[in-house]
Amino acid sequence: MSNLRDQSGPYFGEYxxxxxPESLIAAxxxxxxxxxxxxxxxxxxxxxxxxxxxxxxxxxxxxEVPKFAKxxxxxxxxxxxxxxxxxxxxxxxxxxxxALLAKRMGKTRIIAETGAGQHGVASATAAALFGLxxxxxxxxxxxxxxxxxxxxxxxxxxxxxPVTTGSKTLKDAINxxxxxxxxxxxxTHYLLGTVAGPHPFPTMVRDFHSIIGKEAREQMIELxxxxxxxxxxxxxxxxxAIGLFHAFLDDDVALWGFEAAGEGIETGKHAAxxxxxxxxxxxxxxxxxxxxxxxxxVESHSISAGLDYPGVGPEHAWLxxxxxxxxxxxxxxxxxxxxxxxxxxxxxxxxxxxAHALAGVIKHGGKLPSGSSILINLSGRGxxxxxxxxxxxxxxxxxxx
Amino acid sequence: MSKTADAIRAARAxxxxxxxxxxxxxxxxxxxSIDACVAICEAGVDVLELGVPYSDPVMDGLVIxxxxxxxxxxxxxxxxxxxVIKEITSKVSTPVLVMSYWNPILQFGVEKFAMGLKESxxxxxITPDLIPDEAKDWLRLSEEFDLDRVFLATPSSSPERLEQxxxxxxxxxxxxxxxxxxxxxxxxxxxxRKVVSGVNESxxxxxxxxxIGISTGEQVAEVNSYADGAIxxxxxxxxxxxxxxxxxxxxxxxxxxxxxx
Numbered sequence: 001m002s003n004l005r006d007q008s009g010p011y012f013g014e015y016x017x018x019x020x021p022e023s024l025i026a027a028x029x030x031x032x033x034x035x036x037x038x039x040x041x042x043x044x045x046x047x048x049x050x051x052x053x054x055x056x057x058x059x060x061x062x063x064e065v066p067k068f069a070k071x072x073x074x075x076x077x078x079x080x081x082x083x084x085x086x087x088x089x090x091x092x093x094x095x096x097x098x099a100l101l102a103k104r105m106g107k108t109r110i111i112a113e114t115g116a117g118q119h120g121v122a123s124a125t126a127a128a129l130f131g132l133x134x135x136x137x138x139x140x141x142x143x144x145x146x147x148x149x150x151x152x153x154x155x156x157x158x159x160x161x162p163v164t165t166g167s168k169t170l171k172d173a174i175n176x177x178x179x180x181x182x183x184x185x186x187x188t189h190y191l192l193g194t195v196a197g198p199h200p201f202p203t204m205v206r207d208f209h210s211i212i213g214k215e216a217r218e219q220m221i222e223l224x225x226x227x228x229x230x231x232x233x234x235x236x237x238x239x240x241a242i243g244l245f246h247a248f249l250d251d252d253v254a255l256w257g258f259e260a261a262g263e264g265i266e267t268g269k270h271a272a273x274x275x276x277x278x279x280x281x282x283x284x285x286x287x288x289x290x291x292x293x294x295x296x297x298v299e300s301h302s303i304s305a306g307l308d309y310p311g312v313g314p315e316h317a318w319l320x321x322x323x324x325x326x327x328x329x330x331x332x333x334x335x336x337x338x339x340x341x342x343x344x345x346x347x348x349x350x351x352x353x354x355a356h357a358l359a360g361v362i363k364h365g366g367k368l369p370s371g372s373s374i375l376i377n378l379s380g381r382g383x384x385x386x387x388x389x390x391x392x393x394x395x396x397x398x399x400x401x
Numbered sequence: 402m403s404k405t406a407d408a409i410r411a412a413r414a415x416x417x418x419x420x421x422x423x424x425x426x427x428x429x430x431x432x433x434s435i436d437a438c439v440a441i442c443e444a445g446v447d448v449l450e451l452g453v454p455y456s457d458p459v460m461d462g463l464v465i466x467x468x469x470x471x472x473x474x475x476x477x478x479x480x481x482x483x484x485v486i487k488e489i490t491s492k493v494s495t496p497v498l499v500m501s502y503w504n505p506i507l508q509f510g511v512e513k514f515a516m517g518l519k520e521s522x523x524x525x526x527i528t529p530d531l532i533p534d535e536a537k538d539w540l541r542l543s544e545e546f547d548l549d550r551v552f553l554a555t556p557s558s559s560p561e562r563l564e565q566x567x568x569x570x571x572x573x574x575x576x577x578x579x580x581x582x583x584x585x586x587x588x589x590x591x592x593x594r595k596v597v598s599g600v601n602e603s604x605x606x607x608x609x610x611x612x613i614g615i616s617t618g619e620q621v622a623e624v625n626s627y628a629d630g631a632i633x634x635x636x637x638x639x640x641x642x643x644x645x646x647x648x649x650x651x652x653x654x655x656x657x658x659x660x661x662x
Contacts, residue, residue: 017535019503021460022566023577025532026557165466166456178459185557281504281530282457294479295508296456 004249004324010199013321015314018198020284024178027185032200034105039207044100051096052211055129056086059215062223063378067345068358072365072374078228079378080216080244083350089380090212090240091122091193097208099126102189109133109188113177115142115170115236116306116353117149118380119193124158126191134158137176139169142305149384167299170309174283194237195313198284202313209243216375217247229372230365232256233379234356235274235327236307238316240379245325254326257316258360260302261329271300273312274320274327282311288320303332303388304352306380334359336392339382351380352388404496404524405448405549405572409608409630412447418621418659419630420445421610422637423500425452426485427477428468435488440646441637442495444653449489450527450632453482453501460529464635479505483521490522498549498572500527515542525549525572533569540569551575554600554609556592563596567603573629574600576611590623597628622659631656 010016018028038044052058060081069077082090102110110132114120120136127134136153140162143150153160166172174197181190195202195209213231220228231248233241235257245255262270270276277288280295290298290310302308319325335352338359343349350358357376365374382389390396412419422441428434442449454469454477461469486497499518506514506526518526525548531539533552543550549572554563556577566574578593593611600609611624612632624631633656640652 018532019530019535020532021530021555022532022553022558022562023460023555025562026555026559029559165463166470171457175457175459182460278508281507283459284530291504291508293508295505296473297504 005246007315009203012202012315012318015287015317016199016202016285018284019281019286020198021182023182024185024198027181028198028200030105031101034101035200035204038101038104044104048097048100052093056092056096057084058211060084062216062219063348065342065346065348068342071341071345072362073368074370075365075368076224076373077361078220078223078373078375079348080212080375082212082240082377082379083354083381087118087122087125088383089118089122089351090209090243090377091119092125093211093243094193094205094208094239095119095122095126095191098189098191099130099132102132102191103130105189107187107189109135109184110191111135111137111177111180111188112191112193113137113170113173114193115139115173115308116304116351117142117146117153117384118306118351120158120160121149121152121156123191123193124153124156127158128156135180136160137163137173137180139163139167139173141168142170145388146305146384148387169299170305171297171311178283194239195242195315196237196283196285196287196311202285202315205239206242206246206315209239210246212240212243212377213245213247216244220375224373227251227253228375229368230254230256230374232258232357232361232374233377234258234307234353235312235316236260236271236309236353237311238313240377242313242315244375244377245319249324255319255324256360256364257325257327258330258356259327260304260307260356261331262301262303264331265329269301270329271302271307271309272329273310274316275329277310277312279317285314287314287317288312304335304356306351306353307356328360328364330356330359330363334363336389338362339389340393348378349382350378351382352385354379403549403572405498406608408447408496409573409610413629418625418657419447419610420621420653420657421448421450421612421630421632422446422653423450423452423632423634424637425454425465425469425472426482427454427472427475429471430475431477431481431485434472435485437641437646437649438489439492440650441653442489442493444650445657446495446653447630449495449497450500450634451486451489451497453479453499453505455502455505458502462635464638468638479509483517486518486521486523496524497522498524498527498551500529503528503531511538512542515546515548518548519546523548525551527551527575529553533565536569543571553577554596556596558596558599560599560602563599564603567600567605567607570607573608573610575632576600576609576628578611578613578615593624594627618655618659621656625659
């Protein structure tokens, strides 16, 4: 089982590919070529490294959380603090890389989809930094539950377009972004925010996020003299998870991905694509997805806008089939409890997306041998979620707990 | 032999504009969609493009999106498609090409779907989000079941990809006239002409029809001056919404006559 790390698309086993209209093929070819060239260009590599250091704030630190670990058992728990990156989540890693590629291709306009708003905010930030026009598509439902992030994007100079078709969430925002791209492909780069979509996106986005695992791997060796027993992350489209997992793919480290089980798998109101989905084609790639018997995409449900997506990146589908990574569901209620637990034991407020990984570790970490170490990707901070959190716990009235 | 290509060539031989009309199955419901499709055929389209409603139609503009969303909301199921085709082909001899995104076909089973097309009398399939590079199964099965297969060619396609579209398609090649849904008329023509001449350079003899953004008889006539046919979709749905079957029939006749209303 060596060299899983070298897999670079267009296919991961039977997954991936380019199931898109012919209108986009030239743009995908151009992007792939530009990326391949840039990867070998010392000037590009240096520029990206400098931006990561001086703008994003990398390397992100590792924080050990012993009081939170007591909730799990006799284990040590370490958080990779992507929440401390500029703009508040891991999303910026990919955005800076792709914005540089957009400039390299001579594109003057970037478009992006966003669910929780984190990727939209990161895209609007990069657009401001690099002087690009920026349009963000966001499901109407999400613009309401993430109103603060909409304001942030607008302040940064981006135009936010609420999407009113279909289920009015992330999947429909991606459809609208794809339609925009088909129309404006000449001057526009589609800055896709996760490891889904047609090749080269799953590979390229993974590569830009793989810095998370690369740093964490070295940091763990320095901190505890060995690799962690488990690396864990939440999974929506799967970008922060693959960013953490990739460096450990060929190591003896268990990989746990936690999907949104929403109101509970049995209710049908969830976004647990890998646990409950079937193989299909969505947004340009073959992977697992939530669908009915006719292949119509089924609406997903999660309290977390960033995990509310009925598809998942093809590399995760491949890792699941290989049994290299394990994927479990975590409910809204479990995630919210874990969010409060981390806040009150360690003084760290995680994003609701990220809280799914925290809850998953509380649920499954107890089965590990005494003295095990767990590395969790703390992919984002919870500031954006305070309205949802405040209402949920009754701090803002309307206790939904 | 290709039913679709024969119908297009026959129209051209009569000195007519070849017209391909789109309508979604199940819109607004199954029965009404059959009536609308039969009316479109009887009013004179040379090929019927029968759309399969899908939850994530990334190539479609708002008019078709809303129509197919309604079809799904009204309960359209994929297994009903073949009954719709049978009803249409029992009443008219116009070739019926199904237009479907790939995932519904993948879930149904590609072979079972091809068999269903054959048995119900469809001429073949247009695949807007399946490029020949990813179409190994469909290329094989369409040969096995003697079905037409239509791939897209676009203004951004390289000469090599235009040639691939021509070589892979059977029936006709679907030339996308513009990179967008809207766009200045002149640009539309210029881009479409380039795609058509690029495909024709492959010398496969496969007809090339132009679609997307065509809504008037004048445009149909103009497209027919350099291509083998014109494809019209949204304009038919709009006509149906405005005046039911009567307006739909008028619209087809005007498009076919190549004159603006």
